[in-house]
Amino acid sequence: MTPTQVPPLLVFGWGNPSRGDDALGPLCIDHLRAACAADARVEFLDDYQLQVEHALDLVGRSHILFVDASLNCAAPFEVTPLHAAQDASFTTHAMSPQALMQVFLQLYGVAPPPCTLLAIRGEQFELGKPPSELATQHLKVATRWAQTWAQRPQVVSRQESSTPAGHHGWCLV
Numbered sequence: 001m002t003p004t005q006v007p008p009l010l011v012f013g014w015g016n017p018s019r020g021d022d023a024l025g026p027l028c029i030d031h032l033r034a035a036c037a038a039d040a041r042v043e044f045l046d047d048y049q050l051q052v053e054h055a056l057d058l059v060g061r062s063h064i065l066f067v068d069a070s071l072n073c074a075a076p077f078e079v080t081p082l083h084a085a086q087d088a089s090f091t092t093h094a095m096s097p098q099a100l101m102q103v104f105l106q107l108y109g110v111a112p113p114p115c116t117l118l119a120i121r122g123e124q125f126e127l128g129k130p131p132s133e134l135a136t137q138h139l140k141v142a143t144r145w146a147q148t149w150a151q152r153p154q155v156v157s158r159q160e161s162s163t164p165a166g167h168h169g170w171c172l173v
Helices: 020-035 052-058 097-108 133-151 153-162
Strands: 009-014 042-047 063-070 077-082 115-121
Touching (some): 009 052, 020 063, 020 115, 042 052, 052 097, 063 133, 077 097, 097 115, 115 133
Parallel strands (some): 063 115
C-alpha cells in the first residue's frame, strides 16, 4: 500500500486482552470499528504492544490517535498531544508512542503526523481477569470521545493544544 492509498486517520490501540483492564486499548478499537465501519477515512489497528515496525503504519496519515490503558491517568481518561522523543522504551521490547514517533522521524527525516494519546483509566491488570466494571465505564466515555475525534481530528487536536493545564482536553466537541 502506498501512502496515498492509506486512510488519512489511524486509531491504534494496544494492550493484552488477557490482563484485565490492559484490554482497554483493543476493546476501544473493537467498539470504534463497529461504530465507524462505514468511514473509509479511518483505519483501526490493535496489537499487544507498540513495536519498531509500527512506524510504517504512520506513513501517509494526517492524524493518529493512540489508545492505551493507564494506571496513572485521571479517570475516566486523559488526552495528550504527543511529540517524538527517544526514551527508555526505545531499546526495549515494547515502545512508547513517543519513541515510535522518533523512529518515524529517523527513518523518514520528517516529523510524524500529529499524534494524540487517549489514555483510559484502568484499575486491575491481573492475568486471566476480565476488565473491571469501573474500567468498562471509563471505556464507554473514552470511546465516545474517540468517535468525535474520528469525525473531526483537526478540531479536537486544536482544542488539546489550547486546553488549560489540568483539563486534559477531554470535553467533547
